[in-house]
Amino acid sequence: MAGDKTKKSIDAATLEMIDKAEKDRVSTVFERADNMKPCPIGAEGSCCSNCAMGPCRVPLAKGKTETEEEKNKRRGLCGATAETIAARNFLRKIAAGSAAHSDHGRRITQHFLETARGHAAGFEIKDEQKLLQLALELGIKIDDRSNNEIAIEIGEVLLAEFGKQEGELLFVKRAPLKRQELWRKLGVTPRGIDREVVEAMHRTHMGVDQDYQNLLLQGARVSLADGWGGSMIATDLQDIMFGTPSPALGTINLGVLKEDEVNIIIHGHEPALAEMLAVVSHDPEMAAYAKTKGAKGINLTGMCCTANEIMMRHGIPIAGNFLQQELAIITGAVEAMVVDVQCIMQGLSNVARCYHTKLITTDERAKIEGAQHMQFDETNAVESARAIVRIAIDNFSNRRPEVFIPKHKSELVAGFSHETINYLLGGLYRASYRPLNDNIINGRIRGVAGIVGCNNARVTHDDVHVTLARELIKNDVLVLLTGCAAMAVAKAGLMVPEGAQFAGAGLRSVCEAVGIPPVLHMGSCVDNARILIAATAMVKDGGLGDDISDLPACGAAPEWMSEKAVSIGQYFVSSGVYTFFGVTWPTAGSKEVTDFLFKDMEKMYGGMWDFETDPVKMAQKMIAHIDKKRKALGIDKARERVLYDMAMRRELT
Numbered sequence: 001m002a003g004d005k006t007k008k009s010i011d012a013a014t015l016e017m018i019d020k021a022e023k024d025r026v027s028t029v030f031e032r033a034d035n036m037k038p039c040p041i042g043a044e045g046s047c048c049s050n051c052a053m054g055p056c057r058v059p060l061a062k063g064k065t066e067t068e069e070e071k072n073k074r075r076g077l078c079g080a081t082a083e084t085i086a087a088r089n090f091l092r093k094i095a096a097g098s099a100a101h102s103d104h105g106r107r108i109t110q111h112f113l114e115t116a117r118g119h120a121a122g123f124e125i126k127d128e129q130k131l132l133q134l135a136l137e138l139g140i141k142i143d144d145r146s147n148n149e150i151a152i153e154i155g156e157v158l159l160a161e162f163g164k165q166e167g168e169l170l171f172v173k174r175a176p177l178k179r180q181e182l183w184r185k186l187g188v189t190p191r192g193i194d195r196e197v198v199e200a201m202h203r204t205h206m207g208v209d210q211d212y213q214n215l216l217l218q219g220a221r222v223s224l225a226d227g228w229g230g231s232m233i234a235t236d237l238q239d240i241m242f243g244t245p246s247p248a249l250g251t252i253n254l255g256v257l258k259e260d261e262v263n264i265i266i267h268g269h270e271p272a273l274a275e276m277l278a279v280v281s282h283d284p285e286m287a288a289y290a291k292t293k294g295a296k297g298i299n300l301t302g303m304c305c306t307a308n309e310i311m312m313r314h315g316i317p318i319a320g321n322f323l324q325q326e327l328a329i330i331t332g333a334v335e336a337m338v339v340d341v342q343c344i345m346q347g348l349s350n351v352a353r354c355y356h357t358k359l360i361t362t363d364e365r366a367k368i369e370g371a372q373h374m375q376f377d378e379t380n381a382v383e384s385a386r387a388i389v390r391i392a393i394d395n396f397s398n399r400r401p402e403v404f405i406p407k408h409k410s411e412l413v414a415g416f417s418h419e420t421i422n423y424l425l426g427g428l429y430r431a432s433y434r435p436l437n438d439n440i441i442n443g444r445i446r447g448v449a450g451i452v453g454c455n456n457a458r459v460t461h462d463d464v465h466v467t468l469a470r471e472l473i474k475n476d477v478l479v480l481l482t483g484c485a486a487m488a489v490a491k492a493g494l495m496v497p498e499g500a501q502f503a504g505a506g507l508r509s510v511c512e513a514v515g516i517p518p519v520l521h522m523g524s525c526v527d528n529a530r531i532l533i534a535a536t537a538m539v540k541d542g543g544l545g546d547d548i549s550d551l552p553a554c555g556a557a558p559e560w561m562s563e564k565a566v567s568i569g570q571y572f573v574s575s576g577v578y579t580f581f582g583v584t585w586p587t588a589g590s591k592e593v594t595d596f597l598f599k600d601m602e603k604m605y606g607g608m609w610d611f612e613t614d615p616v617k618m619a620q621k622m623i624a625h626i627d628k629k630r631k632a633l634g635i636d637k638a639r640e641r642v643l644y645d646m647a648m649r650r651e652l653t
């Protein structure tokens with residue numbers, strides 16, 4: 001493999017497995033990244049393939065200032081400008097990301113309805129309180145109706161959100177009032193989830209919307225249909241069905257695989273099958289069957305966001321994040337990798353062929369050549385899960401002798417849902433964000449940052465996440481994490497209460513008083529909706545302005561890779577959050593489009609995009625923004641750590 005191997009990752013387990021892949025002569029994403037450089041024209045958003053007269057390439061000439069005439073010549077065959085092409089590409093990415101999260105939300109809603117109607121044996125309403133709260137919010141009668149009757153009505157109302165044609169998505173009302181009014185004024189309030197995705201695809205078709213600013217307005221609307229629509233529905237209904245997460249202790253990294261047990265990895269995003277595998281893998285009958293095949297037991301672990309879901313709810317260990325999926329199989333110790341949708345590398349199929357691992361697809365929307373397909377049937381979930389576990393057990397005896405499992409693993413505490421933060425900070429009888437707001441106002445906590453998103457083989461695996469998180473906590477910024485970012489930081493040992501030793505004195509004092517890590521794991525990709533709810537709760541609790549854009553808060557996806565990250569980033573921006581991307585910037589081919597996203601959006605939404613590859617500089621910019629917001633709120637002086645009484649606090653706000 002070309003290149004400096006130590007630059008591939010900061011994670012020791014990953015580096016050991018990259019070595020093994022090389023020895024075993026198995027191709028991985030790390031090797032392919034060396035052998036194929038990204039296309040510079042596509043990377044900057046300057047390639048259009050929206051009709052068969054193209055693909056048209058309109059790259060920005062590097063290193064010189066473009067004259068008006070040269071700029072005018074940068075057009076596709078149809079006359080499309082570099083601005084139109086970059087904006088269309090950006091909007092299509094948001095639409096794809098929004099579609100992925102929302103189709104996940106739709107599937108969960110249908111499953112929720114099946115459960116409520118009694119057609120999904122093995123699943124139930126686990127969080128009654130959240131169910132009833134949601135019913136009240138949606139104006140659904142409770143009276144003496146059963147939970148299932150209430151759930152059916154909730155499911156029908158929320159399923160209709162996907163196909164709604166007019167009006168506003170219901171969860172838009174959860175946002176601060178000022179934000180709702182701003183969205184209405186700008187005309188970006190989402191009407192129906194599917195409608196916004198379809199309209200984005202229509203408007204980016206050849207010869208339709210050609211005004212880049214108008215295209216980016218639809219970008220805001222389709223992203224909001226994700227964050228305050230599809231993703232938020234997914235998170236709420238998953239919580240009601242599978243339980244709202246609360247802090248759970250677990251372990252993470254490839255060292256969670258076991259040499260003497262049947263290893264099953266569940267990988268993907270939709271947690272229904274994972275929930276059932278968690279139950280079935282603990283079934284004594286299955287454990288006994290594993291013993292008949294020479295294994296000591298069954299070891300279920302997770303990968304990517306499904307891992308986050310079952311870690312938070314069941315403490316099931318996490319084998320790794322996005323860039324570790326092929327490496328897990330290369331240990332030679334994985335009997336089955338079970339996948340559903342999203343972030344499943346096609347390379348898995350080749351890797352699995354080199355070992356004894358069964359790659360099992362379970363969703364008709366996501367099949368892979370070379371994998372075995374076993375359709376997961378929610379109405380017969382126990383049997384579906386049992387069949388998969390049995391195949392894995394039967395495969396144990398096919399293991400080859402050359403097994404190598406890296407020893408590395410770390411502890412983590414995950415499961416900081418909005419409800420948990422509310423309770424942990426405020427207590428059962430006065431659950432609120434008041435203590436968090438107070439600690440921000442008194443300066444112990446400087447501000448809040450969300451770090452989300454993927455890994456990307458174009459940068460050192462996990463490095464940007466971890467360096468950014470360290471810099472932020474060192475400067476008293478409380479960090480909320482989801483997705484593969486959360487796993488990176490957990491592997492680095494920051495996601496335990498002892499992680500507070502790396503925080504600044506103010507943040508450390510709060511973490512030690514409450515017993516929480518300085519970096520809070522809030523869940524999977526769809527759970528970024530929890531961050532929106534947390535931000536809104538901070539606004540509603542008072543003292544930090546009257547909109548999300550007033551908060552001393554920032555967001556970042558520093559190792560982003562997927563289109564979902566673009567949608568997440570845009571709904572953060574449209575919700576008023578200053579949001580960073582690392583790695584590469586997808587509209588770099590158009591200065592106008594980039595300026596619009598980086599500067600004009602701040603005037604429109606109070607939040608804007610930014611791009612920075614250096615995590616330390618990214619942290620500095622985020623902290624500068626947090627300080628700017630503190631100053632605007634008049635709480636910058638509070639950093640002198642004066643203890644404030646109520647009267648002084650009122651004065652501050």
Ligand code: SF4
Binds near residue numbers: 049052075085207
């Ligand atoms: Fe080229 Fe225009 Fe067709 Fe795009 S839509 S491929 S810019 S001709």
Ligand code: MSK
Binds near residue numbers: 269483
């Ligand atoms: S899994 S979208 S690589 S976070 Fe959600 Fe990780 Fe990004 Fe997939």
